[in-house]
Amino acid sequence: MNTFLNGRPVDPIAIAEVASPFAPVLYSGQDVIETTLGEQIEANGGRLERGRKVVSFQQDEEGVTVDIGSVDRDGNASGEPERLRCRYLVGADGGVGFVRRELGLDFEPGKLPNCMNRQVDAKLSWRRSTDFDHLWFFYYPRGFCGVLPVWGGYRRLFFLADDTGIPDRDRTLEEMQAIAREVTEDETLTLTDPIWLTHSRFQHGVSPHYRKDRVFLVGDAGHLTLPTGGQGVNRGLHDAVGLAWRLATILQDRAEPMLLESYDTERGGEHQRLDEQQVQGFQNSVYRGRLKDAAVNIAAAV
Numbered sequence: 001m002n003t004f005l006n007g008r009p010v011d012p013i014a015i016a017e018v019a020s021p022f023a024p025v026l027y028s029g030q031d032v033i034e035t036t037l038g039e040q041i042e043a044n045g046g047r048l049e050r051g052r053k054v055v056s057f058q059q060d061e062e063g064v065t066v067d068i069g070s071v072d073r074d075g076n077a078s079g080e081p082e083r084l085r086c087r088y089l090v091g092a093d094g095g096v097g098f099v100r101r102e103l104g105l106d107f108e109p110g111k112l113p114n115c116m117n118r119q120v121d122a123k124l125s126w127r128r129s130t131d132f133d134h135l136w137f138f139y140y141p142r143g144f145c146g147v148l149p150v151w152g153g154y155r156r157l158f159f160l161a162d163d164t165g166i167p168d169r170d171r172t173l174e175e176m177q178a179i180a181r182e183v184t185e186d187e188t189l190t191l192t193d194p195i196w197l198t199h200s201r202f203q204h205g206v207s208p209h210y211r212k213d214r215v216f217l218v219g220d221a222g223h224l225t226l227p228t229g230g231q232g233v234n235r236g237l238h239d240a241v242g243l244a245w246r247l248a249t250i251l252q253d254r255a256e257p258m259l260l261e262s263y264d265t266e267r268g269g270e271h272q273r274l275d276e277q278q279v280q281g282f283q284n285s286v287y288r289g290r291l292k293d294a295a296v297n298i299a300a301a302v
Contacts, residue, residue: 001135002128007185015135029151030233053077054098057089059214064089087214088247092240094220098297103212109203109224111280115286116163117227120176121196124155126189144285145183154195159183160286163201170197179295202226204279205273211264216243223271226278235274 003010016023038048055077057066065204066084069077089097100106124130124147134146143161150156157180177191207222219236226232243263249255284292 001137003137003139004121004184006141014168027149027151027230032151032221034234054093055081057099057215058091059104063087064214087251089215090218090243091215091221092218095224097221099215100207100217100221103215103217103224105207105209105212105217107205107207109205112202112204112226112279112282112286114163115160115198115282116166116168116199116201117157117158117175118159118166118171118179118199119156119196120171120173120194120198121150121154121156122173122191122194123153124189124191126183126184126186128186138185139285139288140183142286142288143183145180147180147184154193157191160282161226162286168199170199173197174222202282204275204299206268207276208268209264210239210268210271216260216263218243222267223275225275226282228278231274231278235271238270242267 001013001015003013015025041048051071052068053071053075055067055069057064059065064086066086066089067081068084069081070079089099091097091103093099097106128134128136132149134149138145138147142164143159145157145159148156148158157176159179163190173194176197177189180191181187181189184206203224204226205224207217210217210222218239220232222239225233225235246255246259248265250257250259
């Protein structure tokens, strides 16, 4: 991991040498992860159905009744819904959060004020290394930039910065290249063959609970996460594992249902802790000001 603080290089950090039981880092596309998980479901006798949407559900003391409709091209449920009966229901329906809202567990997202992210996935040539195992980060006045390897020889460049004077739209490849040259101080930097150009404003928040009786929330259904180090996907997988072993134990009659009570406390508490940590990280990366920049300059000179 190579870092520049206001143009000054800091000693590189070998991530694999950082004290952690999981030192190696794997970068993979979300589509690859989703495909792999889907294959595992079918390999273990499960079935993954697409084009389906929960339109309502009701729970009682014995289980949950769920109405599911097919989805048309506009993403709306159509046709006569199919009724299913299950002992437990897991809402993993992402940030849209239909299940979360129906449970009365929605939340008002927090927003990062005056901050915009501009991002591009493209092929990159520059005077620095293009090895796949190198990460590059640049702290610059009023912003923070990352240059990350993704897949197929592509790099992801993102620029989190004060939005003053920045048009609220996706930038062109030429504009992104100009920004990248300025931030990295590399006039040779060239971007080609873009596959994704986007801009966004980040929101964050955590559901007050991850369980209500026989219905549970996992992943983005329970939180809006800031995009820091892939923690959004990772923490969603942790939710799924933390709930799955509990449900499996109960469904196999090896534990009492009260075991499920600890899921809400464990995962909800972890999401709240991480949300606060990520906000602090953004404060230190983007909202630095003169005092923090002075500290950055001192750190870079050491």
